[in-house]
Amino acid sequence: MQRRAFLAALAAFGLPSPVGAKAAQGLLIHDQPKTLPALDIRDGDGAPAGLESLRGQAVLLNLWASWCGPCVAELPALDRLKPKAEAKGVAVVALSLDRSGKIAVVNTYARLGITALAIRTDEARAAAEKLNASALPVSLLLDRQGREVARYIGAADWEGPKAAILLEALAAGRPLTPDMAPPQVKMTTAP
Amino acid sequence: MRKTVIASLTILIGWCAGLTFPASAAGDPDRDVVGRFLLVDTTGRPVTDEAYAGKIRLVVFGYTYCPDICPTILNTLSVALDHLGADRAKVVTLFISVDPQRDTVAHLKDYLVSFPEVIGLTGSPEQVAAVAYNYKARYEKQPAADGDPNAYSVDHTASIYIMDRAGNFLARMPHGSKPDRVAERVRSYLYPKKTDE
Numbered sequence: 001m002q003r004r005a006f007l008a009a010l011a012a013f014g015l016p017s018p019v020g021a022k023a024a025q026g027l028l029i030h031d032q033p034k035t036l037p038a039l040d041i042r043d044g045d046g047a048p049a050g051l052e053s054l055r056g057q058a059v060l061l062n063l064w065a066s067w068c069g070p071c072v073a074e075l076p077a078l079d080r081l082k083p084k085a086e087a088k089g090v091a092v093v094a095l096s097l098d099r100s101g102k103i104a105v106v107n108t109y110a111r112l113g114i115t116a117l118a119i120r121t122d123e124a125r126a127a128a129e130k131l132n133a134s135a136l137p138v139s140l141l142l143d144r145q146g147r148e149v150a151r152y153i154g155a156a157d158w159e160g161p162k163a164a165i166l167l168e169a170l171a172a173g174r175p176l177t178p179d180m181a182p183p184q185v186k187m188t189t190a191p
Numbered sequence: 192m193r194k195t196v197i198a199s200l201t202i203l204i205g206w207c208a209g210l211t212f213p214a215s216a217a218g219d220p221d222r223d224v225v226g227r228f229l230l231v232d233t234t235g236r237p238v239t240d241e242a243y244a245g246k247i248r249l250v251v252f253g254y255t256y257c258p259d260i261c262p263t264i265l266n267t268l269s270v271a272l273d274h275l276g277a278d279r280a281k282v283v284t285l286f287i288s289v290d291p292q293r294d295t296v297a298h299l300k301d302y303l304v305s306f307p308e309v310i311g312l313t314g315s316p317e318q319v320a321a322v323a324y325n326y327k328a329r330y331e332k333q334p335a336a337d338g339d340p341n342a343y344s345v346d347h348t349a350s351i352y353i354m355d356r357a358g359n360f361l362a363r364m365p366h367g368s369k370p371d372r373v374a375e376r377v378r379s380y381l382y383p384k385k386t387d388e
Contacts, residue, residue, distance in 0.1 A: 025259060025260060065261075065263075065266070065305070066305060067255075067261070067265075067302060067305040067306070068257065068261040069256070069257060069258070069261065070257065070258065070259060070260065070261065071261070097263070097266060098305060099266070099269055099305065099306070100305070104305070125266075125269075125270055125273065126270070128263045128266050128267070128270075129267075129270065129369055129370060133263060134262060134263055134366065134367045135260040135261060135262050135263060136260060136261050136263060137260070138260075153260060154259050154260050155259075184259070186258055186259065186336075187258045187259070
């Protein structure tokens, strides 16, 4: 109650309108596919592992970091999704934006028991900026030409029926529609 | 009643910040951003803005518990420091928690292992309120939809503040500013052009 009164008082002081850290969440489908900027993605050995090798295949490119709770909470679902999605023609890539590189990924994967997802790091530490990711997690949906056709901001229910429809459409090169949006998953306990 | 609350808070905030200002100035929307604060760092020591005297300060407000999506603001600041190269030694980056209830000293220290170049600051609710007031930053708890009292989020001002070597306000850059632009702005203060107006 005291806190509310305090905030009301702050508002009464005529402080600037709240900027807030709120941002759009959920599935954002682009009007036109966007060409992806070049990214310096490395594997667990530090060798280049860019998306070029996946050209011709649709891709779910998930951006995460070990300091992002909902990102870490989403990883096990992506790990389970990977073989199923790949059977449908959609590659699943989890790209860590951690500045410590591989160490954070190895530790997080070990802690969560991740087995299917490969280690992928943002060597140049530029992916967030290049991909305009001002919040995590975010999953970019890339068509078979490697262009971003949509992105999902926040953690999604990747194992549900909506996601299956979405990924099938992505693999087939069919237009994505808002009704294919999987529900968001809220983090309930710290992963 | 409301005036009483405001007047009391004005005094409280001024007292907490170690500042003295007339009550009439507190309600002035055009008042200046003031860089003064008394908080606690991740070693548990009380710290004021004077601890960073001589350095340009990059200051952001935030909190470490993000149930839905996590802003990449600290990543932005880290990359901005990379862009600054040797000049990064002339800059400190401060992350001020607006969630003192959950962002304890120990938790903040743990979280910032991922960002060793960032100094985490927290404090009592009153200390946090005071620094937010001084910076004209806003924050407000948002209860969780499921009613879980520990799962609230906190809406907050997401700007990047740039303060001079004495802690005075220089600029406020919007959330989403690119790291190279932040570095460029910092450099413009480190090496001001004499021909500037």
